[in-house]
Amino acid sequence: MNLSQQSRRRWVWPLAVSLGLLFMTNGCALFEDEQTAKGKKIYRHYCMHCHGESGKQGEGFNWDSLSNMEFPPPKDLSDSSMADSIADEDIFNAISRDMKDTTDQAxxxxxxxxxxxxxxxxxxxLSEMEIWMLVRYVRSLHGGDFTFDVEGRRQQLESELESATQTLEAATQALEAAEAKRDAEVEAAEAAAEAAGDEDFEAEEIELPEEEVATQAAIKQNEAKLAFERFAKRPKMTVARPDLTVSDEERVQLEETGKHLYFNKYGCNSCHSIAGEGGLVGPVLDRAGFRLNATWVYKWLMYPQGIKKHTKMPNLGFTDQDARAVTAYLETLRAPKPDKSIAPVVSEE
Ligand code: HEC
Ligand code: HEC
Structure with missing residues (x-):
């Protein structure tokens, strides 16, 4: 081997490795860019009216109505100090949580x-993956690093589902074995009774502890399955037609509860206005009691996407009881007709 060959060898490998690395990081960057771009698209559809195009305060068309409320308006999502003051998981939890009654001290x-x-x-x-895309996009607004391991989270949910499925299979087998054993014992006892001429014999009902174990395993498996499905898919639901008849007394109570929920739990006023106060994202609800049918309102609240797939109104995770109450409250909104009639945004289909 001559000298020039040797020196060539010396740089061929490092070159190949660095080219490979360049390709890999570039591939990663491409994937990240794509995820951020998807997050941006979702942000522009669901978030921009309140948070502004670039996350700055005062930018979104709904900002003024938010800053007039007793609750704090959003922080500036483009502020670089956010990079350290808030973790990826905190941003996730801000976007994905359950609405709770804010007048409750607890x-x-x-x-x-x-x-x-x-x-x-x-x-x-939204799906969990979409919410992580949003987190990634929010990070890009203030120039922070997104470090959460989304693929790791997917794998975790997948392996949780696998192990829950295995547990369920084992529990089902154990139950079947226990049932077979019990049936054999019952049969033997009946045969013995018959042989002894005991005609009143009745086998004792035996509760199998395996039954409860199998039921619990089935519940856990179902939860794990839902969690895994929700990672990649938007939640879907079917809403049964409700029977909304109540006594007059109950109605008064419901209306009051509904009004409370409207303002203090679900924050409907951040997007809708009544008597000139509230947000501008959704239609004015002054005359909702005249314009909208109660059954329709109930179904809309429970699952807006079931009626209008891409509506900007989120599904707020209503319970049946809360939806009944808020529906009853909306029925009370019967302001006189304004001079110019307001066209309903959502028509009953
Ligand atoms: C109806 C208006 C509204 C919409 C729509 C909205 N937000 Fe917010 N957001 C707020 C308000 C108000 C706060 C402040 C709440 C607080 O401080 O308790 C906030 C807070 C936040 C925060 C935490 C920062 C802070 O202020 O403490 C993040 C992150 C966030 N929103 C992201 C989003 C994303 C992403 C979307 C879209 C999926 C979205 N928001 C849609 C009103 C809105
Ligand atoms: C993030 C903003 C947002 C929030 C929060 C929100 N809505 Fe909406 N809502 C909308 C938008 C936007 C529409 C228009 C639907 C469409 O055409 O996609 C709408 C439509 C409606 C309609 C039908 C109105 C009509 O005239 O056709 C009702 C009723 C309604 N919302 C009630 C509520 C109630 C009650 C709450 C609280 C539980 C609530 N909304 C929370 C944005 C919001």
Whole structure:
């Protein structure tokens, strides 16, 4: 081997390695860019009206209505200090959580619970993966690094589902074996009774502990399955037609509860206005009691996406009871007709 060959060898490998690295990091960067771009698209559809195009305060068309409320308006998402002051998981939890009654002292005291009712949840509207894309995009607004291991999270959910499925299979087998054993014992006891001429014999009912174990395993497996599905897919639901008849007494109570929920739990006022106060994202609700049918309103609240797939109104994770109450409250909104009639944004289909 001559000298020039040797020196060639010396740089061929490092070159190949660095080219490979360049390719890999570039591939990663491409993937990251794509995820951020998707996050941006979702942000522009669901978040921009309140947070502004670049996350700056005062930018979104709904900002003024938010800053007029008793709750704090959003922080500046483009502020570089956010990079250190808030973790990826905190941003995730701000976007994906359950709405809680903010007049409840326990909720206010819960330091792990982010948020007031004026920031709606997207937990029931978007997939988990989409919410991580949003987090990535919010990071890009203030120039912070996104470090959460999304693929690791997917794998974790997948392996949790696998192990829950195995546990369920084992529990089902154990139950079947226990049932077979019990049936054999019962049969033997019956045969013995018959042989002894005991005609009144009745086998004792035996409760199998394996039954409860199998039931619990099935519940856990179902939860793991839902969690895994929700990672990649938006939550879907079917809403049964409700029977909304109530006594007059109950109605008064419901209306009051509904009004409370409207302002303090679900923060409907951050997007809708009544009597000139509230947000501008959704239609004015002054005359909702005249314009909208109660059954339709109930279904809309439970699952807006079931009626209008790409509506900007998020599914807020209503319980049946809460949806009944808020529906009853909306029925009371019967302001006189304004001079110019307001066209309904959503028509009954
Ligand atoms: C109806 C208006 C509204 C919409 C729509 C909205 N937000 Fe918010 N957001 C708020 C308000 C108000 C706060 C402040 C709440 C608080 O401080 O308790 C907030 C807070 C936040 C925060 C935490 C920063 C802070 O201020 O403490 C993040 C992150 C965030 N929003 C992201 C989003 C994303 C992403 C979307 C879209 C999926 C979104 N928001 C949609 C109103 C909104
Ligand atoms: C993030 C903003 C947002 C929040 C929060 C929100 N809405 Fe909406 N809402 C909308 C938008 C936007 C529409 C228009 C639907 C469409 O055409 O896609 C709408 C439509 C409606 C309609 C139908 C109105 C009509 O005239 O056709 C009702 C009723 C309604 N919302 C009630 C509520 C209630 C009650 C809450 C609280 C539980 C709430 N909304 C929370 C944005 C919001």
């Amino acid at each position: 909720v206010i005291d819960d330091i792990d619970y982010f948020g007031v009712a004026t920031m709606p949840t997207f937990k029931y509207t």
